[in-house]
Amino acid sequence: MSAAVGVTEHPSIGEVMEQTKEPLDILTIGETLVDFISVEQTDTLRNTFTFRKHLGGSPANIAVNIAKLGCRAAVISKTGIGAFGRFLKSEMQYHGVYTDYLVMDHRTHTSIIFVSSTTGTPDFEDFRQGDFLLSPNEVPEEAIERARVVHASTFALSREPCRSAVERAFGLAHEAGKIVSLDPNYSLRIWPDHKEAEQVIRNMYRYVNITKPSLDDARRIFGRGRVKNPAPEEYVELFHELGPETVVFTMGEDGILVSQNGKVHHVPARPVEVVDATGAGDSFWAGYLVALLDGNPPERCALFAREIVETKLTTIGPLPEEIDRGEIYARLDQLPEQEKEDVRAPQKPADKKEKKPSKES
Numbered sequence: 001m002s003a004a005v006g007v008t009e010h011p012s013i014g015e016v017m018e019q020t021k022e023p024l025d026i027l028t029i030g031e032t033l034v035d036f037i038s039v040e041q042t043d044t045l046r047n048t049f050t051f052r053k054h055l056g057g058s059p060a061n062i063a064v065n066i067a068k069l070g071c072r073a074a075v076i077s078k079t080g081i082g083a084f085g086r087f088l089k090s091e092m093q094y095h096g097v098y099t100d101y102l103v104m105d106h107r108t109h110t111s112i113i114f115v116s117s118t119t120g121t122p123d124f125e126d127f128r129q130g131d132f133l134l135s136p137n138e139v140p141e142e143a144i145e146r147a148r149v150v151h152a153s154t155f156a157l158s159r160e161p162c163r164s165a166v167e168r169a170f171g172l173a174h175e176a177g178k179i180v181s182l183d184p185n186y187s188l189r190i191w192p193d194h195k196e197a198e199q200v201i202r203n204m205y206r207y208v209n210i211t212k213p214s215l216d217d218a219r220r221i222f223g224r225g226r227v228k229n230p231a232p233e234e235y236v237e238l239f240h241e242l243g244p245e246t247v248v249f250t251m252g253e254d255g256i257l258v259s260q261n262g263k264v265h266h267v268p269a270r271p272v273e274v275v276d277a278t279g280a281g282d283s284f285w286a287g288y289l290v291a292l293l294d295g296n297p298p299e300r301c302a303l304f305a306r307e308i309v310e311t312k313l314t315t316i317g318p319l320p321e322e323i324d325r326g327e328i329y330a331r332l333d334q335l336p337e338q339e340k341e342d343v344r345a346p347q348k349p350a351d352k353k354e355k356k357p358s359k360e361s
Contacts, residue, residue, distance in 0.1 A: 024098065025071040025293055027147035028059035029139065029169045030156030031131040032077035032092075032102065033111035034084045037278060042116050044123045054318070055091040056113060057131065058153040058183060058282050061318075065286030065308070067096040069323050071293065074098035076143060076169065078134040078162075084110035085130070095321075101143050108133055119274040121216070126190065132159035136168040144172040149289055153183040157200050158191040170207035179292070181210040183285060184239075186220045197221075205242035210292075212248040212285060213239055232257055233264065246298055248288060248305075250281075256306065258298045265299035267306060276316045283312035283319060290325070303332050 035056030038048035055064065063073035075097060079085035081104040088110065089099050111131040116123040134156075144150060150173035152166045173180045182204060191197045201221065205211070213221070218235040230238070232251055236259045239247045249257040256267040287308030291301035307328045312319055 021100075021142070021146060022072060024074050024143075024147040026063065026066050026073045026149045026151060026289060027076065027101075027143055027169075028063045028073065028151045029076040029134075029166055030059040030152045030162065031057035031111065032060040032075055032079055032088050033057045033113055033128075033131055034088065036112060036114045038115065038117045040116075041118060042123075043118050043120055045114055045116050045125055048114075048116060051114060053087070055088055056115075057111075058155060058185065058285075059151065060088070060092065060097075061279055061282040062151065062285050062289075063097045064092065064095045065283055065319055066290055068319055068321060069286060069290045069308075069325055071290055072098065074100060074143070074147070076101040076103075076134070076139055076165070078103040078105055078108070078130045078138070080104065080108050080110040080130050081106045082109065084112065101138075101140065103134065103138050105130060105133070115278060117276065117278060119277050122278055124189075128159070131156070132162040134165045135161040136164045139165050139168045139172075141172055144169060144176060144178065147173070147178060148293060149179040149181060151181045151183070151285070151289070154186045154197075154201060155190055157204060158197070163200065167204065167207075170204060174207040179210065180208050181212075181285075181289065182208045182244075183281070184211055184213045184217045184221060185281065186217060188220065202242055205244060208242075208244045210246045210248070211239055211242075211244045212250065212281075212288065214250045214281065215252065215254075218249070236264065248298070248302060250284065256302050258302045260298045265302070267299065267302045270306070270310065272310050272313050274313045277313060279318065280309050280312050284309040294325070300332065303335065304328060307331060 033056045035054040036051035037054055039050040039052060040048050042048055060075055060077065063075050066073040075092065079088055079102065085104050089102055092099050108130040111128045113124050113126045150169055156166050157163045170180050184201060186197055188194065198221065215232065222235065222238055232249055236247045236249050236257055240259065246260045253269050255269040258265040258267065284305045287305030288301045291304035296304065
């Protein structure tokens with residue numbers, strides 16, 4: 001159940017049930033925070049006046065989306081113990097996310113972010129407190145043992161001690177043969193020291209099996225790198241050189257590149273009427289990881305994730321409460337064969353100092 005530092009709380013019936021320690025499909029670690037999302041549709045917070053309160057933080061959102069897809073998800077995170085922290089805990093439990101490892105600390109406040117509602121890239125302003133105070137000793141080895149996948153975002157790596165907490169989780173997961181996934185959602189506004197960020201991200205990638213950079217992520221991370229104006233395939237290779245066997249590279253309207261074992265699959269984007277892009281990346285991540293755990297090859301995982309992200313883009317607010325995986329797989333089976341088998345010429349796998357066994361079969 002949730003750990004409240006210095007404050008005694010009696011477990012609810014739901015929390016007692018969590019203590020049965022069922023296996024987990026996904027364990028996410030990092031930021032759980034309150035998103036205040038603008039009511040007005042705008043690309044900049046300067047034009048906003050009204051906000052609504054939502055569960056936020058990429059790892060928490062992914063856990064909720066995965067629960068909506070019918071899988072077991074938990075988070076390792078830190079919040080305050082006030083109204084916002086209790087709101088986040090309640091929201092996750094409502095959606096079926098296990099909160100065994102949510103640390104609620106009376107000595108800090110819950111982090112909050114103001115976000116613009118937009119069909120493009122949202123503007124945001126963060127007020128961080130509790131999220132980055134998660135420490136390595138608050139990452140139980142038992143939590144890693146329960147999970148099939150351990151996931152984090154670069155946001156969580158931007159400050160200590162949370163950075164070390166994520167590294168402990170990744171190290172334990174790697175040693176135990178778990179799938180480790182990292183979202184390289186680097187932002188200069190969150191992490192102004194680009195040189196430090198590059199060093200930390202490179203260090204973390206030695207544990208990682210799967211990564212899903214966007215074109216914007218790649219430009220932010222490698223923008224000062226050795227390759228000038230790389231093609232998408234060159235960016236994919238740069239990520240492979242850092243360690244991951246699987247690179248899923250999202251390019252907006254240009255679709256998705258899925259690269260593994262020297263083969264690159266292209267999944268085209270389909271035209272949709274976008275009404276809300278907030279949380280689209282988290283929806284894609286949830287879809288991809290769920291399909292992976294269902295035993296699908298990487299290109300089919302990307303097709304499944306495309307279905308989920310299209311649902312998000314055409315929905316104002318979060319994903320629907322329940323999503324039928326069977327219906328989505330049925331739709332995939334009806335796709336044109338050329339779309340399912342759009343495979344580009346194989347590329348030579350990146351040379352790695354340490355070759356890690358694939359966890360995706």
